[in-house]
Amino acid sequence: HAPAPPTATQPPDAQGEMFERYKDMLHKxxxxxxxEAAQGNSRNLNSxxxxxxxxxxxxxxxxxxQANVLEFCY
Structure with a gap:
C-alpha cells in the first residue's frame, strides 16, 4: 500500500466549501x-x-x- 500523495492544494472539502461560497456570492x-433592473420596471412587482x-x-x-422571482417579477 503506497501512502496517498499529499495534496498540492487544499483538501477537496475545503475546495468544495470555497466553491459553495463562490456560488453564494454569484447568487447574491x-x-x-x-x-436593480426591477426598479425601472415595477409593473410586475405588484402582482x-x-x-x-x-x-x-x-x-x-x-x-x-429565485427562478420564480425572475419569472413573475421581471
Whole structure:
C-alpha cells in the first residue's frame, strides 16, 4: 500500500466549501442585479405571484424561489 500523495492544494472539502461560497456570492450578485433592473420596471412587482415569491426568496431562498422571482417579477 503506497501512502496517498499529499495534496498540492487544499483538501477537496475545503475546495468544495470555497466553491459553495463562490456560488453564494454569484447568487447574491444576480439577485441584486435583478432587483436593480426591477426598479425601472415595477409593473410586475405588484402582482400577487411576484410578492409571494419575493417573500419566499427572502425567507428561504432556493433555486426554485429565485427562478420564480425572475419569472413573475421581471
Amino acid at each position: 450578485q444576480q439577485l441584486e442585479q435583478a432587483a 400577487p405571484k411576484c410578492q409571494f415569491w419575493l417573500q419566499q426568496n427572502r425567507t428561504a431562498p432556493t433555486d426554485k424561489s
